[in-house]
Amino acid sequence: MQKFLNKIICGDCIEVLGKVRRPFADLIFADPPFNIGYKYDKYNDKQKHDSYVAWTKDWMTICKKVLKPHGSFYIAICDEYAADVKIIADELGLFMRNWLIWHYSFGQQMKNKFARSHTHIFYFVKDKINFTFNDDTARIISDRQKRYRDKRANPEGKMPDDVWDEYPRVCGTFEERTDFPCQMPESLLARIIRASSNEGDWVLDPFSGSGTTAVVAAKLNRKYTGIELSSQYAKESQKRIERCKGLAIEGEGKRKWTEQMNQELKWLYHENKVPTEQLRDDPSLLALFTDKFNKRIGEVENAFQPTQVIRHLIQMRKSAKLGPLRGQPISRKSQNSDVEVTL
Ligand SMILES: C[S@@+](CC[C@H](N)C(=O)[O-])C[C@H]1O[C@@H](n2cnc3c(N)ncnc32)[C@H](O)[C@@H]1O
The missing domain is CATH 3.40.50.150 (Vaccinia Virus protein VP39)
Known part of the structure; x- marks a missing residue:
């Protein structure tokens, strides 16, 4: 074989x-x-x-x-x-x-x-x-x-x-x-x-x-x-x-955001569908999200911190690298955010 x-x-x-x-x-x-x-x-x-x-x-x-x-x-x-x-x-x-x-x-x-x-x-x-x-x-x-x-x-x-x-x-x-x-x-x-x-x-x-x-x-x-x-x-x-x-x-450079890490972060964001504002404002959710991200990229000892993750997510969103989230229910909080709402 x-x-x-x-x-x-x-x-x-x-x-x-x-x-x-x-x-x-x-x-x-x-x-x-x-x-x-x-x-x-x-x-x-x-x-x-x-x-x-x-x-x-x-x-x-x-x-x-x-x-x-x-x-x-x-x-x-x-x-x-x-x-x-x-x-x-x-x-x-x-x-x-x-x-x-x-x-x-x-x-x-x-x-x-x-x-x-x-x-x-x-x-x-x-x-x-x-x-x-x-x-x-x-x-x-x-x-x-x-x-x-x-x-x-x-x-x-x-x-x-x-x-x-x-x-x-x-x-x-x-x-x-x-x-x-x-x-x-x-x-x-x-x-x-x-x-x-x-x-x-x-x-x-x-x-x-x-x-x-x-x-x-x-x-x-x-x-x-x-x-x-x-x-x-x-x-x-x-x-x-x-x-x-x-x-x-x-990806060997640990603290560098490699293309692969960016991709994983983007995938995780779209799978979980939690808008960046909500992650930013909710420490326990952000901790969960960060934990999932670290597991995805196989980081245990040198894990990313929640603040690093949210900062990077917001940066990616601003530079249009994240794309809008699909199919989230409309709420006052989600208006003008990264949520794509179909009316
Ligand atoms: C729908 S595409 C696959 C796309 C792939 N999942 C991707 O992400 O790029 C189907 C492919 O099967 C190939 N194909 C068709 N008959 C085949 C066969 N008998 N053996 C191997 N490949 C074949 C075609 O040339 C075509 O590239």
């Missing part, structure tokens, strides 16, 4: 994985083409319904074979084929743990129907009892903690809902955007990889595209393998991974 280790392999995932004898992946994240006529470099995204479903069954079967017994298998899919994926997974004996909805902003506008603004993400496991799930990496500050100051609140926070609305689609203006058309947000992959794998585990993406899964796996100290049909995409994503290695080394 060494030849797969930390590589983007150019090839057809069914052929490449078909040659593998032993299960090696602890976590698989698959974001296949959705058969909606997308213009990819090599792949023709307009198949007949039945042949697309048959092909889906083929790659899901191969993926299940290379998944370790305790492994997790996430599949992103559109409305048109979500039911087929679920039926195939049942036939293969996979256990569904969540049927997640990724509700994103910047949905595609359409003239004659409502804008498409979600993707299904299935979360399956091979063994319904024995699997990795690091709930502490995903917990967010609950309403009981941030709004009601309820003493019964779990001090570790609450698990996020199964509808995820904190990750916008990667638009052309975003820093992380590559030239690739349908790139997944790194922050979304980070939640999945942290929750369903441990450091040193092996993460596989059979439809690697721009290499988002591999990039995030590398940043989080996991092994990775990406498989991609297009040699151009494979080459570009390998370069993207090299660039991210540089970022990780930069």
Whole structure:
């Protein structure tokens, strides 16, 4: 398996994985083409319904074979084929743990129907009892903690809902955007990889595209393998991974705000949805938020202090690096703040 280790392999995932004898992946994240006529470099995204479903069954079967017994298998899919994926997974004996909805902003506008603004993400496991799930990496500050100051609140926070609305689609203006058309947000992959794998585990993406899964796996100290049909995409994503290695080394300077730290802070802010004013004015909330941030970036001994975090957050907000929070209820306090309110 060494030849797969930390590589983007150019090839057809069914052929490449078909040659593998032993299960090696602890976590698989698959974001296949959705058969909606997308213009990819090599792949023709307009198949007949039945042949697309048959092909889906083929790659899901191969993926299940290379998944370790305790492994997790996430599949992103559109409305048109979500039911087929679920039926195939049942036939293969996979256990569904969540049927997640990724509700994103910047949905595609359409003239004659409502804008498409979600993707299904299935979360399956091979063994319904024995699997990795690091709930502490995903917990967010609950309403009981941030709004009601309820003493019964779990001090570790609450698990996020199964509808995820904190990750916008990667638009052309975003820093992380590559030239690739349908790139997944790194922050979304980070939640999945942290929750369903441990450091040193092996993460596989059979439809690697721009290499988002591999990039995030590398940043989080996991092994990775990406498989991609297009040699151009494979080459570009390998370069993207090299660039991210540089970022990780930069993180050695402890008190410097590295790009990675900025990114983590921004993700955490959008996941927890506590406006900066509220964090500034509420020491216990800020302490919770700071604690979560330090855990995310693996800082224990040289942890950031709440004052450093709030100062930096406010700076990032002023320089428009944070972006508005989505979907918070309007309140007197939240007017003219960093909350985006839809009226
Ligand atoms: C939806 S994109 C994946 C995007 C990816 N999640 C990202 O964030 O960049 C699907 C990718 O699968 C690739 N692909 C299609 N058929 C494939 C196959 N049989 N084996 C490997 N890759 C394939 C396409 O070229 C395309 O890049």
